[in-house]
Each structure stands twice: as structure tokens, then as C-alpha cells.
Amino acid sequence: MADKTILVIGTYDTKNDELDYMASRIRAGGGGVLTMDVSVLGDPANPTDHSKHDVAEAGGSSIQAAIDSGDENSAMQIMATGACVLATRLYDERKFDGVVILGGTMGTDLALDVCQALPLGVPKYVVSTVSFSPLIPAERLSADIQMILWAGGLYGLNSVCKSSLSQAAGAVLGAARLVEPPVRDKPVVGMTSLGSSCLKYMKALKPALEERGFEVAIFHATGMGGAAFESIAAEGGFACVMDFALPELGNLMVGSVINGGRDRMLSAGRAGIPQIIAPGCIDLIDFAGWQEIPERYQDRPFHAHNRLIKSSGLNAEERRETAREMAKRIKSSDTPAHVILTNQGIEEWDRPGQEAHDPDAFAEFCDEMRKVMTDPIIFSELDCHINDEAFVTKVLAIFDAWVADGTIKVG
Incomplete structure (x- = not known):
């Protein structure tokens, strides 16, 4: 048989x-x-x-x-x-x-x-x-x-x-x-990130969340990963999302093929999942390694990550547009959402001396974030870089408060 x-x-x-x-x-x-x-x-x-x-x-x-x-x-x-x-x-x-x-x-x-x-x-x-x-x-x-x-x-x-x-x-x-299908014996936190050379918070957050009795699924925000993240969120598969890597949204807006689909940043809200959000890497637009960089992006800061993917920086107005689009998507649902802005940088390559360092464009992005992240969004601004310990500490404080008041369901 x-x-x-x-x-x-x-x-x-x-x-x-x-x-x-x-x-x-x-x-x-x-x-x-x-x-x-x-x-x-x-x-x-x-x-x-x-x-x-x-x-x-x-x-x-x-x-x-x-x-x-x-x-x-x-x-x-x-x-x-x-x-x-x-x-x-x-x-x-x-x-x-x-x-x-x-x-x-x-x-x-x-x-x-x-x-x-x-x-x-x-x-x-x-x-x-x-x-x-x-x-x-x-x-x-x-x-x-x-x-x-x-x-x-x-x-x-x-x-x-x-x-x-x-x-x-x-x-x-x-x-x-x-196959081992998902067991669902622990609540799952869905997190977006990129490689640890660019975004490092997952190294500290994953063990800390696991110590609290949660499972952590981390999605690589390079198009397919974001699509998978949205797919599981749409099914209500997460107790909370930590959406901290958003280049797929900027890519979607400017027409790059490296995007997570039209529902990026929407599925968790529609499914009633509380969201903690940070704009990690939203200052970059990604291109497939085999593509020629379009002429209008050739005068920007540039990072060649490997033979599969390379990135150019967004200019000041494009960054303002991404901030407005973030706010629009987050406000489209009543799901609790806390946005954290780290005003010293949002990815490792934007630090002083690195390829994507563009303080003037980043300052305009921060200015727009302060304008648009209004009620019902909870907004926090931290005087640190997204890869600093202070960011992790703030995320865990929000998470713990939401668990304590029942915003995050654990049963």
C-alpha cells in the first residue's frame, strides 16, 4: 500500500x-x-x-x-x-x-x-x-x-x-x-532583515524573543523573502511582525524587479497582526546584478553587494516619497503599529565613510517621517543607528509591553 x-x-x-x-x-x-x-x-x-x-x-x-x-x-x-x-x-x-x-x-x-x-x-x-x-x-x-x-x-x-x-x-x-509542517506550538514573530553585514539586530533579537517563549522566522527582504513574509502574514501566521527591512517597498515604487509584491506592508494589518516597524535599508534601490544601472541613478551612492544584487541610493525627494508611502500603508488598517526611526542611520552602509552615506538626503527622510507618522501610528525617534544596541532595547520594550497588555496574543 x-x-x-x-x-x-x-x-x-x-x-x-x-x-x-x-x-x-x-x-x-x-x-x-x-x-x-x-x-x-x-x-x-x-x-x-x-x-x-x-x-x-x-x-x-x-x-x-x-x-x-x-x-x-x-x-x-x-x-x-x-x-x-x-x-x-x-x-x-x-x-x-x-x-x-x-x-x-x-x-x-x-x-x-x-x-x-x-x-x-x-x-x-x-x-x-x-x-x-x-x-x-x-x-x-x-x-x-x-x-x-x-x-x-x-x-x-x-x-x-x-x-x-x-x-x-x-x-x-x-x-x-x-516534510515537517509548522507545528504552531509556539507563537511566531515574523521579522524581515538582510544579511548581517548590513542589518545586525536579528542577532540579538532572535535569542531574546526565543527566551520569551516565541519562535522567530526571519525573512530575507530581497523580493521573494518579502513575498513569503506577506503570504504567511495574510494567513494570520504571526503573533507579531517586526518589519525592519523595507528596501522592497522602495524598489516597488521605482519599478525594480526586486520587490515583495503590491501587498508589501499591507498583509499584517489586514490580518489584525500588531506591527513594530523600522525603515531599515529603505534608502537603497536594488538592481539585479545582470542589469545596467539606469542613467538617472548613476550619480548616486552605489554599493555592489555581489554578482546577484547591487544598490544605488535614493535621492532626497524619493526618500520623502517612501516615508509617505510607508505611512499610507500602515494607516490603511486599525492594527496597532509602532514605527521606530533611528536618526543616525538605517543600514550599515550609510555610516560616515561608507558607500551609501548621504546625510543631506537622510535628513530630509527623517524630516518627512516626523511629519507623516501621526495617529493612529505610534512613533518613536531614537538618537542611534539601527544597528546599535539601543534599537534592540527599544524593540524589546515595545514587545514586552504589548505582551503584557494583550496586544500580542500568546495563546
């Missing part, structure tokens, strides 16, 4: 052979298979466990409605809605332990929705012709999604694409056997 069952999703009218091949590899590994067809026009070679009609109807529609919608985009969105509902229902009934979804751009679009619909800890594998592509924005990625590039498999089986398909089959089955 199979120990774990994998849900295999795809358009069986056009990718029947590939989907069947993955299913055969899962069975060969001792796993069970549950199949779901998300086709619209055609039919599979053999019936699936859940037909395209089941899928469309689960989303409150029908295959005929998908056909009549007039274009394949609209049709596949009908199927995506149904696939999310049906997959969630099947998981709630413990009918499967992990999911693997195959597709080109159409199938990947649907797959991203399904993965976001399933809880954290459910193994989610997407085999796609556009895995890791800039076509996929960070906000479409669930916090624990896995992607495998489907090379050489756009149409029909061959030895090249079997390599990808068989690895995906083994990966999802292995993940289903070995």
Missing part, C-alpha cells in the same frame, strides 16, 4: 503522456497518485480521478462556460478557480499529501494559484517551461513553493524532459515523506 499520495494536476488533453509518466514514476517509488484534469477543450486518454467538469463545477462554473468565455485566458482562470477550491477540499479531507503541477505559461498561471491556496507545509512542486523566469512576480509565489524547469518538453516525451519530470516525481514524493 502506498504510504503517501500525490495529487497530479495538468491539462490531460495536451499533456497526457507527460502527466502519466510522472504518475508512473511516483508509483514506481511506492507512492499513490490522485489525478486532476484542468483541460477545457479536449479529453484525457483515460479518465482522471477528478475530471475537468468536476474542476469547473467546484469553482461554481462549467466547462461550457469556460468554452463560451471567448479566450483561453478567461477559460483557464475559470479552471484555476475550480482547481483551487477542489484541491483545498481534497487536502482538508486528507486525500493527498503533496501536489505536482505541470504546465507551460497557461498551466503555470493556474499552478501558482493552486499553490497559494494550499497551506504552508504541503509539498508543492511546479514543473514549468518558465520556472525561475522574470515572468513570474514574487507576489504569485507561495511561501514554500518549489519549481523545476521543464526543459525540452513543450510537446511530447523525450529523454531530455524525462529528466525533469522524473526528478519532480521523486522530489514531491520524497518531500511528502520527510
Whole structure:
């Protein structure tokens, strides 16, 4: 008897052979298979466990409605809605332990929705012709999604694409056997940061919060990390957030691809999670290492972090805009929010003598923060740098007071 069952999703009218091949590899590994067809026009070679009609109807529609919608985009969105509902229902009934979804751009679009619909800890594998592509924005990625590039498999089986398909089959089955889903036996603090060479507070805060009986999850604020942070916050997965690394917000505003999605700094408030916020690294705009720095940023302070990412400084007016956008987002909910401004600097590279030191632009940012961080925001200004001990001390004082008065729920 199979120990774990994998849900295999795809358009069986056009990718029947590939989907069947993955299913055969899962069975060969001792796993069970549950199949779901998300086709619209055609039919599979053999019936699936859940037909395209089941899928469309689960989303409150029908295959005929998908056909009549007039274009394949609209049709596949009908199927995506149904696939999310049906997959969630099947998981709630413990009918499967992990999911693997195959597709080109159409199938990947649907797959991203399904993965976001399933809880954290459910193994989610997407085999796609556009895995890791800039076509996929960070906000479409669930916090624990896995992607495998489907090379050489756009149409029909061959030895090249079997390599990808068989690895995906083994990966999802292995993940289903070995995964440790979140236990939720301790309240979790969600924190954003960057590498400790830039922002150091996590080194002191993590052990201090753990001593208080909390688990601490720290997210790397380089686009994907911020998206994962927002995804878990949206599900109410944190008792409190400490959002101290905000370059993704500035990146979003100026159009950099290194952003955490349009919901950055919004999900915790919508979910009723108390927030402690500081503008760490919001003075920088990040570029992918392979990009040329746009001409309008070439006269700015510059930091080449590594071959993957490099940063230019924001000018004074851009920094004022980020302060206003921060305030707007924080004020969009009634969630308790305490903003801390460290007026001697907000990342290691803005200290005197470092590449991003720009005291005049930073002074204007601080001036705007004082103007816009008004009620209902609680605002504190500290005469220190964000990497100084005084910042950590203030954060813990706010946190302890919120635990004591019940703002932060511990049960």
C-alpha cells in the first residue's frame, strides 16, 4: 500500500503522456497518485480521478462556460478557480499529501494559484517551461513553493524532459515523506532583515524573543523573502511582525524587479497582526546584478553587494516619497503599529565613510517621517543607528509591553 499520495494536476488533453509518466514514476517509488484534469477543450486518454467538469463545477462554473468565455485566458482562470477550491477540499479531507503541477505559461498561471491556496507545509512542486523566469512576480509565489524547469518538453516525451519530470516525481514524493509542517506550538514573530553585514539586530533579537517563549522566522527582504513574509502574514501566521527591512517597498515604487509584491506592508494589518516597524535599508534601490544601472541613478551612492544584487541610493525627494508611502500603508488598517526611526542611520552602509552615506538626503527622510507618522501610528525617534544596541532595547520594550497588555496574543 502506498504510504503517501500525490495529487497530479495538468491539462490531460495536451499533456497526457507527460502527466502519466510522472504518475508512473511516483508509483514506481511506492507512492499513490490522485489525478486532476484542468483541460477545457479536449479529453484525457483515460479518465482522471477528478475530471475537468468536476474542476469547473467546484469553482461554481462549467466547462461550457469556460468554452463560451471567448479566450483561453478567461477559460483557464475559470479552471484555476475550480482547481483551487477542489484541491483545498481534497487536502482538508486528507486525500493527498503533496501536489505536482505541470504546465507551460497557461498551466503555470493556474499552478501558482493552486499553490497559494494550499497551506504552508504541503509539498508543492511546479514543473514549468518558465520556472525561475522574470515572468513570474514574487507576489504569485507561495511561501514554500518549489519549481523545476521543464526543459525540452513543450510537446511530447523525450529523454531530455524525462529528466525533469522524473526528478519532480521523486522530489514531491520524497518531500511528502520527510516534510515537517509548522507545528504552531509556539507563537511566531515574523521579522524581515538582510544579511548581517548590513542589518545586525536579528542577532540579538532572535535569542531574546526565543527566551520569551516565541519562535522567530526571519525573512530575507530581497523580493521573494518579502513575498513569503506577506503570504504567511495574510494567513494570520504571526503573533507579531517586526518589519525592519523595507528596501522592497522602495524598489516597488521605482519599478525594480526586486520587490515583495503590491501587498508589501499591507498583509499584517489586514490580518489584525500588531506591527513594530523600522525603515531599515529603505534608502537603497536594488538592481539585479545582470542589469545596467539606469542613467538617472548613476550619480548616486552605489554599493555592489555581489554578482546577484547591487544598490544605488535614493535621492532626497524619493526618500520623502517612501516615508509617505510607508505611512499610507500602515494607516490603511486599525492594527496597532509602532514605527521606530533611528536618526543616525538605517543600514550599515550609510555610516560616515561608507558607500551609501548621504546625510543631506537622510535628513530630509527623517524630516518627512516626523511629519507623516501621526495617529493612529505610534512613533518613536531614537538618537542611534539601527544597528546599535539601543534599537534592540527599544524593540524589546515595545514587545514586552504589548505582551503584557494583550496586544500580542500568546495563546
